[in-house]
Amino acid sequence: MKRIIFGLFILVCLLGLSNLALADMMPGGYKSVSYCFIIENQKDYSDYGFISHGYPMGQWEIINPGECVHFYKYSSPTVYAFKMPVNNENLTQKISETKDKILNNESGIIEQKSNELFNKIKTGEIKLSADEAKRFKPWIVVPNPEDPLYEDSLRHYTYMKTQEDEFAEQSGIKLISSGLSLHNYGTVSEYDPLKSAQEVLTVKAVNDQLLILEKEKIIYTYEDGMTEEKYYSAGQTDFPEPSKTTILPPWTNTALFLGGVVISLAALVTIVVILVKRHRK
Amino acid sequence: MIVYFFSFLLTINVEFLIIYLITRLSWKELLWYIILINCFTWPLANIAYVLGASFYLVELAVILIESILLWKLLNKKYLAALGLSLIANGITASLSFVL
Numbered sequence: 001m002k003r004i005i006f007g008l009f010i011l012v013c014l015l016g017l018s019n020l021a022l023a024d025m026m027p028g029g030y031k032s033v034s035y036c037f038i039i040e041n042q043k044d045y046s047d048y049g050f051i052s053h054g055y056p057m058g059q060w061e062i063i064n065p066g067e068c069v070h071f072y073k074y075s076s077p078t079v080y081a082f083k084m085p086v087n088n089e090n091l092t093q094k095i096s097e098t099k100d101k102i103l104n105n106e107s108g109i110i111e112q113k114s115n116e117l118f119n120k121i122k123t124g125e126i127k128l129s130a131d132e133a134k135r136f137k138p139w140i141v142v143p144n145p146e147d148p149l150y151e152d153s154l155r156h157y158t159y160m161k162t163q164e165d166e167f168a169e170q171s172g173i174k175l176i177s178s179g180l181s182l183h184n185y186g187t188v189s190e191y192d193p194l195k196s197a198q199e200v201l202t203v204k205a206v207n208d209q210l211l212i213l214e215k216e217k218i219i220y221t222y223e224d225g226m227t228e229e230k231y232y233s234a235g236q237t238d239f240p241e242p243s244k245t246t247i248l249p250p251w252t253n254t255a256l257f258l259g260g261v262v263i264s265l266a267a268l269v270t271i272v273v274i275l276v277k278r279h280r281k
Numbered sequence: 282m283i284v285y286f287f288s289f290l291l292t293i294n295v296e297f298l299i300i301y302l303i304t305r306l307s308w309k310e311l312l313w314y315i316i317l318i319n320c321f322t323w324p325l326a327n328i329a330y331v332l333g334a335s336f337y338l339v340e341l342a343v344i345l346i347e348s349i350l351l352w353k354l355l356n357k358k359y360l361a362a363l364g365l366s367l368i369a370n371g372i373t374a375s376l377s378f379v380l
Contacts, residue, residue: 256285257328257331259324260324260325260327260328261324261325261328263320263324264320264321264322264324264325266320267317267318267320267321268321270317271317271318271321271350271353271354274317274354275353275354
């Protein structure tokens with residue numbers, strides 16, 4: 001009996017581990033759409049540098065003009081601008097060192113400061129200005145403490161804000177947030193013709209206090225190599241619908257597989273019935 | 282997916298035509314048997330391909346299985362049924378390279 005229980009325990013552990021291992025894998029019947037974003041008119045603002053910071057993975061990426069930025073599928077980066085220093089020879093190295101320090105967070109200072117800020121905002125000691133709330137609008141849509149999502153939103157905001165402040169303090173570079181949260185296109189049915197999506201962002205205004213970055217359009221590329229541009233309407237945050245799609249759901253392959261097995265078995269049974277009947281005659 | 286159905290119908294038609302021309306059996310009965318045999322082997326063969334089985338190995342298995350079914354259903358000698366299966370499946374397999 002003990003052996004059986006031990007065996008079951010091992011089995012449950014293995015199943016648990018297999019689920020963990022599968023958590024990052026593509027579910028059957030789906031494919032991921034390659035996604036990246038580009039700042040179209042970045043060259044027009046050569047006085048400013050641009051950087052993206054992903055939450056919750058914490059990646060910092062310097063955005064080079066004309067470069068389409070890819071990021072981890074579960075990350076949700078925000079784009080920041082910073083005034084380009086007069087002497088920017090070691091800028092890339094400085095940014096790289098700072099982001100490594102923040103990512104390593106050996107002293108745990110980010111969590112400590114983030115918690116302090118969280119408590120201060122929650123108790124009302126610090127009040128978020130309307131502009132500040134607006135910067136993090138995706139998370140603080142309605143700053144209502146009664147809202148069950150409020151604490152999560154506030155934790156998200158304070159964590160991002162602390163990392164941003166820490167980055168500014170350690171690098172001497174002041175980040176100007178766009179408040180625009182980006183996310184990957186995600187997955188579609190494996191029969192869907194969509195292959196990749198390139199989001200085109202446009203800088204509408206940037207100064208030492210403010211960065212207005214807007215989603216201009218998205219360029220879809222299909223499996224056959226054709227491309228399509230879809231423009232965002234005013235205030236639209238969701239991806240514009242691609243024109244080409246599929247009516248075949250992600251479970252089509254499974255259905256075909258099972259259907260094939262059923263048809264095959266039915267045919268075999270019919271053949272056996274014919275032969276048995278013939279034998280009896 | 283349309284390609285799959287087209288390929289299935291083509292296989293049935295070609296196999297029926299070849300075996301009918303050789304055996305001159307009642308076409309209605311023969312067509313019914315060919316449909317049944319292909320309904321049994323074709324989905325399984327496709328599943329085997331999708332799962333990564335070798336094309337030649339799957340074709341060999343199909344030839345052997347269909348030869349047994351033809352032997353029993355057509356009341357022919359086993360070697361004759363094997364020959365029919367070999368010719369019919371050989372041609373349909375060759376067509377899959379051409380089309």
